[in-house]
Amino acid sequence: MVDLGCWPGGWLQVAAAAVGPTGRVVGVDLAPIEPPLDLANVVAIAGDLSQEPVIERVLSELGGPAEVLLCDAAPKLTGVRATDRAREEALLEAIAALAARLLRPGGALLVKLFDSPEADAAAKALGRRFERSQGLRPEASRKGTSEKYLLARGFKG
Numbered sequence: 661m662v663d664l665g666c667w668p669g670g671w672l673q674v675a676a677a678a679v680g681p682t683g684r685v686v687g688v689d690l691a692p693i694e695p696p697l698d699l700a701n702v703v704a705i706a707g708d709l710s711q712e713p714v715i716e717r718v719l720s721e722l723g724g725p726a727e728v729l730l731c732d733a734a735p736k737l738t739g740v741r742a743t744d745r746a747r748e749e750a751l752l753e754a755i756a757a758l759a760a761r762l763l764r765p766g767g768a769l770l771v772k773l774f775d776s777p778e779a780d781a782a783a784k785a786l787g788r789r790f791e792r793s794q795g796l797r798p799e800a801s802r803k804g805t806s807e808k809y810l811l812a813r814g815f816k817g
């Protein structure tokens with residue numbers, strides 16, 4: 661399993677339990693997790709998910725593309741709407757491009773979405789690359805947040 665935008669490690673802990681001792685979870689974040697998580701089946705890489713050496717390291721740690729790709733990555737917001745939207749779109753584009761590298765055919769994706777028509781369009785296009793996809797607003801999300809996720813299964817490759 662791959663977890664993009666993994667700091668400080670909440671999802672990594674859940675993912676580690678989900679894959680069990682014989683599975684493997686590789687996380688990526690700009691921020692290093694300090695102190696490192698004491699989980700034998702987890703590797704956290706400090707780096708930018710859009711950088712080729714980081715992707716290569718993910719694939720090498722995992723031994724190939726993953727069955728499940730999680731992405732909770734979010735850019736640093738400036739409060740300037742146009743800048744923030746551009747950063748969010750660039751991140752979604754990077755993730756859409758990465759799916760074919762990091763996910764094996766038949767695999768599943770859970771990705772956090774941003775609140776803009778452009779992000780909705782990008783998510784729709786991403787969803788079409790899977791057999792089934794749906795939008796989710798988890799009950800655990802903070803009240804009043806615009807947070808939503810795309811859950812897609814059966815990656816067509």
Ligand SMILES: C[S@@+](CC[C@H](N)C(=O)[O-])C[C@H]1O[C@@H](n2cnc3c(N)ncnc32)[C@H](O)[C@@H]1O
Pocket residue numbers: 664665666667668669670671672688689690691707708709710732733734735736751
């Ligand atoms: C909401 S936090 C993730 C929380 C995490 N899911 C957890 O359970 O602890 C979003 C993270 O995305 C990371 N991020 C944003 N852009 C990134 C990029 N280009 N490469 C790697 N990580 C990125 C940020 O550094 C931030 O730590």
